[in-house]
Amino acid sequence: xxxxxxxxxxxxxxxxxxxxxxxxxxxxxxxxxxxxxxxxxxxxxxxxxxxxxxxxxxxxxxxxxxxxxxxxxxxxxxxxxxxxxxxxxxxxxxxxxxxxxxxxxxxxxxxxxxxxxxxxxxxxxxxxxxxxxxxxxxxxxxxxxxxxxxxxxxxxxxxxxxxxxxxxxxxxxxxxxxxxxxxxxxxxxxxxxxxxxxxxxxxxxxxxxxxxxxxxxxxxxxxxxxxxxxxxxxxxxxxxxxxxxxxxxxxxxxxxxxxxxxxxxxxxxxxxxxxxxxxxxxxxxxxxxxxxxxxxxxxxxxxxxxxxxxxxxxxxxxxxxxxxxxxxxxxxxxxxxxxxxxxxxxxxxxxxxxxxxxxxxxxxxxxxxxxxxxxxxxxxxxxxxxxxxxxxxxxxxxxxxxxxxxxxxxx
Amino acid sequence: xxxxxxxxxxxxxxxxxxxxxxxxxxxxxxxxxxxxxxxxxxxxxxxxxxxxxxxxxxxxxxxxxxxxxxxxxxxxxxxxxxxxxxxxxxxxxxxxxxxxxxxxxxxxxxxxxxxxxxxxxxxxxxxxxxxxxxxxxxxxxxxxxxxxxxxxxxxxxxxxxxxxxxxxxxxxxxxxxxxxxxxxxxxxxxxxxxxxxxxxxxxxxxxxxxxxxxxxxxxxxxxxxxxxxxxxxxxxxxxxxxxxxxxxxxxxxxxxxxxxxxxxxxxxxxxxxxxxxxxxxxxxxxxxxxxxxxxxxxxxxxxxxxxxxxxxxxxxxxxxxxxxxxxxxxxxxxxxxxxxxxxxxxxxxxxxxxxxxxxxxxxxxxxxxxxxxxxxxxxxxxxxxxxxxxxxxxxxxxxxxxx
Numbered sequence: 172x173x174x175x176x177x178x179x180x181x182x183x184x185x186x187x188x189x190x191x192x193x194x195x196x197x198x199x200x201x202x203x204x205x206x207x208x209x210x211x212x213x214x215x216x217x218x219x220x221x222x223x224x225x226x227x228x229x230x231x232x233x234x235x236x237x238x239x240x241x242x243x244x245x246x247x248x249x250x251x252x253x254x255x256x257x258x259x260x261x262x263x264x265x266x267x268x269x270x271x272x273x274x275x276x277x278x279x280x281x282x283x284x285x286x287x288x289x290x291x292x293x294x295x296x297x298x299x300x301x302x303x304x305x306x307x308x309x310x311x312x313x314x315x316x317x318x319x320x321x322x323x324x325x326x327x328x329x330x331x332x333x334x335x336x337x338x339x340x341x342x343x344x345x346x347x348x349x350x351x352x353x354x355x356x357x358x359x360x361x362x363x364x365x366x367x368x369x370x371x372x373x374x375x376x377x378x379x380x381x382x383x384x385x386x387x388x389x390x391x392x393x394x395x396x397x398x399x400x401x402x403x404x405x406x407x408x409x410x411x412x413x414x415x416x417x418x419x420x421x422x423x424x425x426x427x428x429x430x431x432x433x434x435x436x437x438x439x440x441x442x443x444x445x446x447x448x449x450x451x452x453x454x455x456x457x458x459x460x461x462x463x464x465x466x467x468x469x470x471x472x473x474x475x476x477x478x479x480x481x482x483x484x485x486x487x488x489x490x491x492x493x494x495x496x497x498x499x500x501x502x503x504x505x506x507x508x509x510x511x512x513x514x515x516x517x518x519x520x521x522x523x524x525x526x527x528x529x530x531x532x533x534x535x536x537x538x539x540x541x542x543x544x545x546x547x548x549x550x551x552x553x554x555x556x557x558x559x560x561x562x563x564x565x566x567x568x569x570x571x572x573x574x575x576x577x578x579x580x581x582x
Numbered sequence: 583x584x585x586x587x588x589x590x591x592x593x594x595x596x597x598x599x600x601x602x603x604x605x606x607x608x609x610x611x612x613x614x615x616x617x618x619x620x621x622x623x624x625x626x627x628x629x630x631x632x633x634x635x636x637x638x639x640x641x642x643x644x645x646x647x648x649x650x651x652x653x654x655x656x657x658x659x660x661x662x663x664x665x666x667x668x669x670x671x672x673x674x675x676x677x678x679x680x681x682x683x684x685x686x687x688x689x690x691x692x693x694x695x696x697x698x699x700x701x702x703x704x705x706x707x708x709x710x711x712x713x714x715x716x717x718x719x720x721x722x723x724x725x726x727x728x729x730x731x732x733x734x735x736x737x738x739x740x741x742x743x744x745x746x747x748x749x750x751x752x753x754x755x756x757x758x759x760x761x762x763x764x765x766x767x768x769x770x771x772x773x774x775x776x777x778x779x780x781x782x783x784x785x786x787x788x789x790x791x792x793x794x795x796x797x798x799x800x801x802x803x804x805x806x807x808x809x810x811x812x813x814x815x816x817x818x819x820x821x822x823x824x825x826x827x828x829x830x831x832x833x834x835x836x837x838x839x840x841x842x843x844x845x846x847x848x849x850x851x852x853x854x855x856x857x858x859x860x861x862x863x864x865x866x867x868x869x870x871x872x873x874x875x876x877x878x879x880x881x882x883x884x885x886x887x888x889x890x891x892x893x894x895x896x897x898x899x900x901x902x903x904x905x906x907x908x909x910x911x912x913x914x915x916x917x918x919x920x921x922x923x924x925x926x927x928x929x930x931x932x933x934x935x936x937x938x939x940x941x942x943x944x945x946x947x948x949x950x951x952x953x954x955x956x957x958x959x960x961x962x963x964x965x966x967x968x969x970x971x972x973x974x975x976x977x978x979x980x981x982x983x984x985x
Binding site: 224225226228229230231232234235236237238239240241251252302342343344345346347349350351581 | 638640642643645662663664667831834835838842846849850851852853854855856858860861862863
């Protein structure tokens with residue numbers, strides 16, 4: 172796929188000044204190529220446009236076979252196509268392209284490789300019971316992606332244009348979702364700094380790309396609760412840092428700690444912060460605690476968005492739902508290990524669960540903390556809050572219940 | 583000259599990059615498909631809004647070469663999907679097999695003993711029409727649409743255009759919806775299934791099929807009479823005889839691209855499909871039905887077969903008779919009735935034959951049935967030795983109608 176394109180459309184949009192080396196690296200770029208000395212792109216190229224989309228469909232021999240459904244493990248298999256949009260400081264955003272999934276070509280000095288100039292998003296498309304395919308609250312991911320881009324010294328864009336492009340990409344690869352219930356397509360938009368210079372400065376060149384990974388059905392009935400390792404020595408995010416941004420650099424350092432947790436028989440890491448051991452997040456999810464508080468009332472607690480916490484879309488959805496039910500107090504406030512441990516000892520700790528795109532909710536069974544094991548159970552629960560949240564959210568995602576939150580790819 | 587015209591047509595359709603025009607033979611599919619979208623970039627105009635309601639187009643390519651899985655997939659899509667917003671072209675190939683139409687008789691259409699010895703399965707499809715032989719040199723195309731968008735002729739025209747543009751083959755559909763090459767040679771036959779909301783039109787396309795095997799398998803028993811759909815024999819031909827070296831993969835790509843068209847708002851590209859129950863819940867059941875003898879044999883319309891059965895000497899008054907014309911009537915693959923073709927003056931034997939029929943009623947009608955009848959005739963006592971009084975002779979049952 173590499174090499175210079177010579178189709179008429181492309182050559183008419185290049186100026187004679189474009190150096191040949193740029194051509195080779197940015198062979199898919201269709202942007203304006205005039206020399207410009209301004210730092211910021213001119214308004215006309217402040218975003219790419221879905222209407223500029225060019226599609227190279229896979230030829231039949233490039234298509235990959237569909238494996239048995241049980242082999243569709245999260246993030247292990249990918250669909251046939253991808254989306255790529257190049258950006259340069261001089262020309263702004265180029266034309267979006269959908270093309271066969273392929274390797275990227277990067278210069279060894281590309282900034283992403285040295286200073287982790289990278290951000291990503293995680294969202295899903297769902298095949299509904301009516302066979303319509305829907306995205307779940309995509310505008311929230313777009314807004315978050317742009318906030319992270321601004322903070323990452325990467326270019327911003329019009330989120331609606333990217334949503335339109337995602338709809339087309341998902342439409343093209345929709346047969347990668349089995350026709351069973353509870354199958355979905357995980358969407359991974361990513362942006363990287365590609366400028367091939369070692370200076371510790373904002374990259375003048377970037378690439379936005381999107382890949383899709385089919386997720387086979389998994390059984391929601393009977394969630395298996397996970398055990399967590401809570402070790403205050405390890406800090407995921409800190410005030411003044413980038414905990415609220417979905418940057419790859421937040422996740423890389425967690426891998427080794429995750430491995431240590433597994434070695435000790437736990438499935439996830441519970442991230443603590445500060446001398447009072449505030450709980451912040453679990454693994455790569457937000458954390459929610461459902462307990463009977465000091466005033467004897469039921470309360471759903473989750474840490475506030477004070478800079479350490481990623482503003483999860485699932486987190487926001489659950490809080491909004493719970494508030495609309497009006498059955499118990501819903502509070503965004505700090506909560507410490509001390510409070511959790513005491514609630515558990517006094518039998519007031521009802522449930523704890525992680526909230527994220529991958530599984531919606533992940534119930535917590537126990538926490539290993541400073542040599543002790545804190546149990547998270549309450550007897551006599553008919554239907555857990557986690558299960559109720561799961562049923563409601565998936566009901567919306569799979570089109571069983573109408574909602575503005577589920578956006579059809581045909582709209 | 584012809585090459586230049588073809589190439590300029592192709593360029594106008596955005597299917598070739600300009601460098602391919604210079605002195606090259608159109609021997610393979612041009613790889614620069616990217617130019618298609620480049621040549622026809624759809625702007626955000628009123629035209630886009632008109633197209634908003636037009637159905638999207640996707641090409642499915644089956645990963646399986648098992649005829650039962652593929653027929654089940656066809657059936658699954660027909661029964662479970664709405665094609666309101668999308669048109670689908672399913673392209674599939676099968677390992678060697680014979681496929682008969684919904685209302686056909688396997689024994690009439692195929693040489694069942696040859697099929698068994700050659701390990702070639704027989705399948706009955708859900709659409710009407712005649713019997714066909716499939717192997718890896720044949721491409722099956724199924725066009726799914728809503729009932730009101732069903733248009734066989736347009737589909738066939740599209741295939742012919744693709745063959746012309748990409749291979750220089752001059753083919754055209756005839757009034758029977760066959761695709762004809764070289765005046766009278768058939769390269770494709772069509773059949774269809776029309777439901778209330780959904781319809782499909784499917785056709786074969788002979789690229790480089792084993793014509794010898796085709797002849798051997800489709801050599802059925804034409805002495806069987808019935809109102810079952812008869813196949814129309816035709817001179818068939820492979821596309822490879824007109825264009826040596828052409829492959830099914832090339833034809834697949836060519837037909838698929840023609841179907842997708844140039845408007846990238848509407849085109850959804852190619853995708854592989856895996857026809858298993860996991861990917862398409864309920865497909866397993868459909869496949870089981872297609873494999874069942876109840877479907878394969880049990881759908882056979884009523885038919886009659888007349889054969890000369892050898893009879894033992896002495897069974898009939900006149901010793902010169904050594905065989906008897908016996909007719910078996912079968913329905914849904916089971917024996918309904920057995921009778922003599924001409925029972926004048928042979929009432930006793932006629933009764934005997936009918937008794938044998940009574941004994942065989944409900945039994946599967948197979949290639950062995952006449953042997954069984956002959957056997958039972960051989961071991962009956964000779965009626966001539968036992969004259970029966972006229973008053974006691976039963977009146978022969980008047981069943982001479984064929985159906």
